[in-house]
Amino acid sequence: xxxxxxxxxxxxxxxxxxxxxxxxxxxxxxxxxxxxxxxxxxxxxxxxxxxxxxxxxxxxxxxxxxxxxxxxxxxxxxxxxxxxxxxxxxxxxxxxxxxxxxxxxxxxxxxxxxxxxxxxxxxxxxxxxxxxxxxxxxxxxxxxxxxxxxxxxxxxxxxxxxxxxxxxxxxxxxxxxxxxxxxxxxxxxxxxxxxxxxxxxxxxxxxxxxxxxxxxxxxxxxxxxxxxxxxxxxxxxxxxxxxxxxxxxxxxx
Ligand SMILES: CC(=O)[C@@H](O)[C@H](O)COP(=O)(O)O
Ligand SMILES: NCC(=O)COP(=O)(O)O
Numbered sequence: 737x738x739x740x741x742x743x744x745x746x747x748x749x750x751x752x753x754x755x756x757x758x759x760x761x762x763x764x765x766x767x768x769x770x771x772x773x774x775x776x777x778x779x780x781x782x783x784x785x786x787x788x789x790x791x792x793x794x795x796x797x798x799x800x801x802x803x804x805x806x807x808x809x810x811x812x813x814x815x816x817x818x819x820x821x822x823x824x825x826x827x828x829x830x831x832x833x834x835x836x837x838x839x840x841x842x843x844x845x846x847x848x849x850x851x852x853x854x855x856x857x858x859x860x861x862x863x864x865x866x867x868x869x870x871x872x873x874x875x876x877x878x879x880x881x882x883x884x885x886x887x888x889x890x891x892x893x894x895x896x897x898x899x900x901x902x903x904x905x906x907x908x909x910x911x912x913x914x915x916x917x918x919x920x921x922x923x924x925x926x927x928x929x930x931x932x933x934x935x936x937x938x939x940x941x942x943x944x945x946x947x948x949x950x951x952x953x954x955x956x957x958x959x960x961x962x963x964x965x966x967x968x969x970x971x972x973x974x975x976x977x978x979x980x981x982x983x984x985x986x987x988x989x
């Protein structure tokens with residue numbers, strides 16, 4: 737009888753940017769980015785992701801040492817993933833806070849959110865020395881990538897360890913199953929090509945409870961998903977009833 741080794745499901749890294757954006761509405765310390773990170777890790781999440789942008793409208797640079805200490809002191813098996821466009825400032829931030837993984841994303845500061853992967857045909861020469869510097873520093877490097885199997889060889893040639901598949905369009909087709917199925921197949925074919933080229937595969941952007949199972953089924957070797965917006969919305973929806981109860985009790989009901 738032949739036994740197949742059981743494959744591990746994708747790891748879950750909780751992106752704290754949405755929590756940070758809510759915190760930043762007021763000059764108050766709640767919701768606490770590190771506190772919610774602690775709850776996520778205590779609940780079993782495998783890591784925490786932040787995407788600090790130059791204007792600090794989401795995660796602030798001052799959040800990073802707290803998150804690093806949280807993982808080191810309380811959850812040493814968890815991973816810290818820092819995402820962003822690799823300016824010199826970003827690279828120095830990474831080198832200071834020593835994440836286990838760095839995800840390079842081609843977003844410019846005016847973008848509301850990340851909405852595309854690297855153009856490897858034109859940007860590989862820019863990325864290659866950056867990947868080399870990060871690898872020399874001991875960081876795992878992942879490159880944010882559109883679902884396009886033809887990109888994979890150039891991504892591999894930069895020296896990166898992983899690609900992170902941009903799942904935004906897949907997430908946006910939540911009410912159009914035919915479009916979602918087509919996009920899923922593009923993601924799957926890109927993952928197949930990446931794995932064959934020796935790259936590991938992450939995925940992220942607008943993933944939610946309802947679109948994750950099909951993604952995980954099509955890409956069983958998926959290493960990690962990082963999820964922020966949908967996970968935070970879910971936490972609010974499923975936590976609202978309990979919280980209203982707590983506030984009613986505080987009112988005296
Ligand atoms: C690369 C990616 O998809 C995420 O980093 C995303 O951009 C972060 O979320 P926010 O855009 O909500 O900060
Ligand atoms: N790396 C992708 C990521 O963190 C996704 O964030 P979100 O779209 O779920 O907010």
